[in-house]
Amino acid sequence: MVKTATALTIAGSDSGGGAGIQADLKTFQMLGVYGASAITAVTAQNTLGVHGIYDIPVEGIALQIEAVLDDIGADAVKTGMLSKPEVIELVARIAEQRGIKRLVVDPVMVAKGGARLLVPEAESALRDKLLPLAAVVTPNAPEAEVLTGRAVRSREDQRRAARRLVDELGAGAAVVKGGHLDGEPVDVLYDGRELVELPGERYVTRHTHGTGCTFSAALTAGLAKGQPLPEAVASAKRFVAAAIREELGIGGGHGPTNHWAGARA
Ligand SMILES: Nc1ncnc2c1ncn2[C@@H]1O[C@H](COP(=O)(O)OP(=O)(O)O)[C@@H](O)[C@H]1O
């Protein structure tokens, strides 16, 4: 029997299916990785925005994570929407106790429509408790600004933020994504030794809901399959680019990306 790679996502549910747990599981599946999940919050969400957020009790989140790890295991783990400090502390505690090495932290803070998915009081917990345990952290430009306390408006700012996230804040590696900056969406990877820039073409589309979740899930899938970090990051970039390029046209607002197209890339 061939061993199937497994991945666990600890994140929020998006009823619209474009971001959060749903985007993560679709991406894992498309990349041949068995996906399991621990839901931190249920959002009532569609392509037009977030209409409600219902947090899962911390004990319920802990039980989900333990249930998955005790039986199925996880070759890699990723985090998405963690909502509040207690959830971040829980995930950090379990990651430490279990010695989780391939931990991808997508520091989700705000949804495209502006809804907060992480309370501001949780930002320091994310930076101080979870970041040092991350094999790789994947902020967009505004998230990198919050975590580093410095403006991220240019390629040079992306490079500086990536270095700070690793050298000063303790992440194993960082990918500072360029989707929110003007021009080509270049992502900057720093692994503590070298800076690598991943170029990309910008597609003009409103269907970009869940791009960050999809990118970090593809990266997690690559690590779960044993790919070295630079290769997993490059594959994730190809996956999300294709998923944005071949839009599905679903919903009246920011529609989901196309995970089938991602897999074909
Ligand atoms: N319009 C676009 N065209 C092509 N790639 C994009 C576009 N927008 C974002 N990306 C890519 O999608 C991924 C997610 O980026 P970003 O939008 O910065 O993150 P987030 O979804 O977390 O806000 C990155 O690899 C980024 O370069």
Ligand SMILES: Cc1ncc(COP(=O)(O)OP(=O)(O)O)c(N)n1
């Ligand atoms: C439940 C949930 N989790 C995360 C997000 C944000 O996802 P992201 O990939 O950053 O995409 P956008 O919100 O920017 O489209 C979410 N919306 N919901």
